[in-house]
Amino acid sequence: MYSYKCITTYNGTKYNGWQKQGNTPNTLQGKLEDTISRMLNENVEITGSGRTDAGVHALNQVFNFKCSKQLEDNFADELNGYLPKDIRIISCESCSDRFHARLNATEKVYQYRIDTSAYGNPFMRDTAHHVPETLDIEAMKKGASYFIGTHDFKSFCSNKKMKKSSVRTVYDISFDYSEANSLLSITFRGNGFLYNMVRIMVGTLIEIGLHKRDTESITAALEGKDRALAGHTAPPNGLFLADVLYKE
Amino acid sequence: MYSYKCITTYNGTKYNGWQKQGNTPNTLQGKLEDTISRMLNENVEITGSGRTDAGVHALNQVFNFKCSKQLEDNFADELNGYLPKDIRIISCESCSDRFHARLNATEKVYQYRIDTSAYGNPFMRDTAHHVPETLDIEAMKKGASYFIGTHDFKSFCSNKKMKKSSVRTVYDISFDYSEANSLLSITFRGNGFLYNMVRIMVGTLIEIGLHKRDTESITAALEGKDRALAGHTAPPNGLFLADVLYKE
Numbered sequence: 031m032y033s034y035k036c037i038t039t040y041n042g043t044k045y046n047g048w049q050k051q052g053n054t055p056n057t058l059q060g061k062l063e064d065t066i067s068r069m070l071n072e073n074v075e076i077t078g079s080g081r082t083d084a085g086v087h088a089l090n091q092v093f094n095f096k097c098s099k100q101l102e103d104n105f106a107d108e109l110n111g112y113l114p115k116d117i118r119i120i121s122c123e124s125c126s127d128r129f130h131a132r133l134n135a136t137e138k139v140y141q142y143r144i145d146t147s148a149y150g151n152p153f154m155r156d157t158a159h160h161v162p163e164t165l166d167i168e169a170m171k172k173g174a175s176y177f178i179g180t181h182d183f184k185s186f187c188s189n190k191k192m193k194k195s196s197v198r199t200v201y202d203i204s205f206d207y208s209e210a211n212s213l214l215s216i217t218f219r220g221n222g223f224l225y226n227m228v229r230i231m232v233g234t235l236i237e238i239g240l241h242k243r244d245t246e247s248i249t250a251a252l253e254g255k256d257r258a259l260a261g262h263t264a265p266p267n268g269l270f271l272a273d274v275l276y277k278e
Numbered sequence: 279m280y281s282y283k284c285i286t287t288y289n290g291t292k293y294n295g296w297q298k299q300g301n302t303p304n305t306l307q308g309k310l311e312d313t314i315s316r317m318l319n320e321n322v323e324i325t326g327s328g329r330t331d332a333g334v335h336a337l338n339q340v341f342n343f344k345c346s347k348q349l350e351d352n353f354a355d356e357l358n359g360y361l362p363k364d365i366r367i368i369s370c371e372s373c374s375d376r377f378h379a380r381l382n383a384t385e386k387v388y389q390y391r392i393d394t395s396a397y398g399n400p401f402m403r404d405t406a407h408h409v410p411e412t413l414d415i416e417a418m419k420k421g422a423s424y425f426i427g428t429h430d431f432k433s434f435c436s437n438k439k440m441k442k443s444s445v446r447t448v449y450d451i452s453f454d455y456s457e458a459n460s461l462l463s464i465t466f467r468g469n470g471f472l473y474n475m476v477r478i479m480v481g482t483l484i485e486i487g488l489h490k491r492d493t494e495s496i497t498a499a500l501e502g503k504d505r506a507l508a509g510h511t512a513p514p515n516g517l518f519l520a521d522v523l524y525k526e
Contacts, residue, residue: 041400087401110397118397149358149366152289153335157401 031096035125036106038062038091041116043156043267047084058082058117062093065112070097079131079274080138085266087157090120092274094131131274137201139273140218140228142264147212158213159268165239167205167214173238174203174216176248177231184255188226188263198222217272226263234261279344283373284354286310286339289364291404291515295332306330306365310341313360318345327379327522328386333514335405338368340522342379379522385449387521388466388476390512395460406461407516413487415453415462421486422451422464424496425479432503436474436511446470465520474511482509
């Protein structure tokens with residue numbers, strides 16, 4: 031068997047998320063598996079670095095798969111020829127047969143984009159969350175600083191039945207504001223993120239930016255380990271899986 | 279009668295261009311006129327600074343209209359409440375009753391965006407023209423320099439029956455390349471542009487960038503006054519009406 035590591039970017043607007051689930055049509059995993067399987071004329075299963083929800087995008091999502099044939103150098107180009115234009119393969123390279131896109135990931139980077147224009151940028155409807163009210167970005171930065179480090183993020187997870195550890199390490203949260211298009215981008219780096227964790231952190235930071243809660247409430251939410259103590263789940267359209275890093 | 283000047287931005291992907299024409303559904307002018315007329319309960323006609331073709335976008339399109347009622351200060355916000363999200367009103371202000379969005383315009387700015395990524399950015403499908411082959415940008419800049427100044431642009435116009443002067447002045451053409459997203463933006467400033475003129479100039483520059491024609495062919499095309507001497511018409515999705523300027 032041959033092993034391959036692929037990097038894909040997709041506009042998640044029209045998809046029911048990454049993970050193939052029963053008969054749910056139109057998942058990214060399903061679309062990629064079906065297309066690769068048809069091209070190679072064998073049943074291929076792909077393993078993503080993690081799921082993305084319906085409407086969430088990826089700048090660089092990583093997946094791996096095994097197959098019985100050695101692929102040509104132009105396989106990525108050929109695959110792009112068969113895929114819809116909103117899913118693109120950036121690269122596809124031979125890898126160790128021990129490589130596992132999810133288990134071997136050491137760091138993930140997510141970006142959340144907020145359109146702060148008064149009227150709502152008509153070119154960012156699917157790729158940014160529109161918040162027309164004035165955001166206190168300095169307060170949001172202060173609030174974000176409480177997330178940095180190793181914490182139990184149980185309050186920032188939508189999965190109530192989660193039995194595994196909800197402790198994660200957030201390495202960095204950076205803010206970038208582009209005057210030109212009134213776009214606020216918040217980039218999160220960490221060793222991993224729980225289900226909906228980035229969106230709940232963003233929802234909480236937005237509430238802080240709107241002065242609907244104070245910055246210290248984040249410490250209380252982390253300590254309380256109760257989803258009700260955190261803010262709302264920000265919508266999926268602003269979220270991008272930006273990068274997945276591996277020790278190599 | 280009261281007179282108003284409005285600035286609008288729209289994603290033209292789903293529209294049959296700016297101009298209302300007979301029964302053509304889904305034009306920007308038609309959508310705006312219908313919505314404003316219904317809000318004010320009177321027949322309003324709007325005058326745009328110029329047409330944009332089907333699939334062409336606007337960052338700042340200007341139009342004016344007259345009506346019998348004085349509008350409230352929050353009219354733009356209210357209008358946005360009734361318009362689809364891919365058409366937004368940036369501002370709506372009282373103006374002189376002699377103001378005419380098309381006749382008074384002294385300068386227009388268009389931007390054309392080219393996605394130069396190998397695989398085609400899935401987030402720019404409607405807002406950039408994808409050219410995966412390597413473009414010689416220096417040659418394109420050299421070619422563009424021949425457009426600057428006052429010329430008869432007859433070869434760069436799709437309207438064969440044009441009886442008015444096809445002499446226009448191009449003030450400036452600037453190139454901006456963003457490494458981050460492999461995006462080449464070409465910005466054209468001039469006192470006015472003929473039908474499809476920017477798209478034909480871009481199509482010609484792309485042919486130069488691909489070494490399918492030489493830079494001097496632009497001089498020959500300008501002098502020859504024959505559409506066949508210029509390049510192809512670049513597709514509409516990369517074109518943005520960026521600004522319309524008035525002497526004030």
